[in-house]
Amino acid sequence: MVKISELKLRLEEMSNEQEALYQAAAKRLGVKRTALNDLIITKKSIDARRRHEIWFHYQILVTCEDAKALRKNRKGVSFEEAPQLLSMTSGDANLRNRPIIIGFGPAGMFAGLLLAKHGYCPLILERGMDVDTRSEQVKRFWESGELDENSNVQFGEGGAGTFSDGKLTARSKDARMAHVLLELIAHGAPQSILCDAHPHIGTDRLKGIVKAIREDIIAHGGEVRFGAKVSDMRTQNGRVSALCVNEEWIRCDQVIMAIGHSARDTFQMLKERDVALEAKPFAVGMRIEHPQSLIDESQYHEFAHDPALGRASYRLTHQASTGKGVYTFCMCPGGYVVPAASNEKQVVVNGMSEYARDGANANSAVLVQVNESDYGSGVFAGMHYQEELEKKAYQLGGGHFHAPVQLAKDYLADRPSTAFGKVRPTYARGTCFAPLKELFSDVINQSLKEGLLAFERKIPGFVSEDALLCAVESRSSSPIRILRDQNHRSLSYPNLYPCGEGAGYAGGIISSAIDGVRCAQKIIETFAPLQERS
Ligand code: FAD
Secondary structure (H helix, E strand, O other): OEEEEEEEEEHHHHHHHHHHHHHHHHHHHOOOHHHEEEEEEEEEEEEOOOOOOOEEEEEEEEEEOOHHHHHOOOOOEEEOOOOOOOOOOOOOEOOOOOOEEEOOOHHHHHHHHHHHHOOOOOEEEOOOOOHHHHHHHHHHHHHHOOOOOOOOOOOOOOHHHOOOOOEOOOOOOOOHHHHHHHHHHHOOOOHHHHOEOOOEOOHHHHHHHHHHHHHHHHHOOOEEEOOOOEEEEEEEOOEEEEEEEOOEEEEOOOEEEOOOOOOHHHHHHHHHOOOOEEEOOEEEEEEEEEEHHHHHHHHHHHHOOOHHHOOOOOOOEEEOOOOOEEEEEEEEOOOEEEEOOOOOOOOOEEEEOOOOOOOOEEEEEEEEEEOHHHHOOOOOHHHHHHHHHHHHHHHHOOOOOOEEEEEHHHHHHOOOOOOOOOOOOOOOOOEEEOOHHHHOOHHHHHHHHHHHHHHHHHOOOOOOOOOEEEEEEOOOOOOEEEOEOOOOOEOOOOOEEEOOOOOOOOOOHHHHHHHHHHHHHHHHHHEOOHHHHO
């Protein structure tokens, strides 16, 4: 197909975007509009840098029937294949048992889908419940505080990203990215995720997609067991030989371990079974909420309410004088701050939104990097520090999983908050005013304060317009890495593949899914499919 970069449309042209793009492409190629077909947008971004003018920038693929025109050398025009699913050749080594995947988050799902489609009949073990049951459990927790420690916002079908904004950002140039996006589209995601600069799905659509992927895995000979927590493993001759699930031992050959970043008990079990682990730096902080209109107006000015622009988002960074990086993370336009705990008497917050992103508030994490200098040495030092923060947040919130909150300007001025301003909290379990500085060390507080002031300079109103802080945001990435070699195999057991965010090799839905594909590819390249032998 012909690839054309740097095509531009004005905001007014968005009412008939596809046709306007055909016209712009025809002009660039010097051909008639009728010579062009099958236009696919591969990149799309909004340029709102000028106050009174908004442009949309595109890269497209299109088929062109005018061969003569294509021989001319034109700026920004080249040839490229349309994005495709991966194709792979299987190895010939014998598998004694079907591959087992632990965890059905993005990493486990995409590993499972690839293995199933290539005839490997994977068995997937997930401690949480299927997405419908899980949604009921999460709703019950948000309404009543009744938490299921195995099936919640972190654990269950679809993994940690199911109750999320479903932002599909990945700064990856990996060819597997197109594969993951195409599979998501094939299972119900909007086509626009292939091209949007900031693609997102929304929790409402994600739930259907997750279920469709599970059904496809089963249709291709795989099996998914919910309520199936792997609590122990046996080893023999330097290999993992069996996994314990609900007191049943399951023999295993190749095992992909995609357990996410919150399975503290499973990390402990891995350590007891001599799996090589190390502590990994991560980040902690709080969620900040603003009126979404403030963010829209700060970026789109007079065009803020134009539906073609959608809801505005931001990503901000600051280097504090403490030497620590401060940054906003997982910004959810028109979203909600969600109770995301997976343990009793611990408060964890995160962000979520629906596809329409039509909530009144914008929210985002404001995070500071933490490392050994903050939590000490030892494999589990970071994980214990994270747990302590969550316990403190529970106490500051006054119990019942209420979250401690404080107006951002009061946090900066070191004074208690007594009343909300323009921003009402969206956190469903209820909130309690508290001095949030009590959660963190002086260095972290200093870094957060400097970051907030820097962000106020970038988005006026970021602090001053009654913005509300809600704590604690502690699960943005894994505090542990499960060490693996360049073939993605555990340094301790060559038939164990640490995978995804929990293993410390990915962060976010897309990169975790890519890592799942990567680990499944290693199994496919080495072993013959099971279906071929039966
Ligand atoms: P997970 O998704 O954590 O999946 C691991 C699975 O393993 C879990 O389902 C767990 O139950 C299971 N498991 C753990 N231990 C065991 C065991 N012993 N036995 C059996 N099963 C086990 N990322 C984005 O890119 N965009 C977003 O918009 C976004 N929003 C988020 C919002 C929220 C509220 C949260 C919590 C996270 C969000 N993230 C987002 C992060 C994203 O969800 C994770 O990066 C991603 O899910 C990691 O994928 P994973 O498969 O590696 O692990």
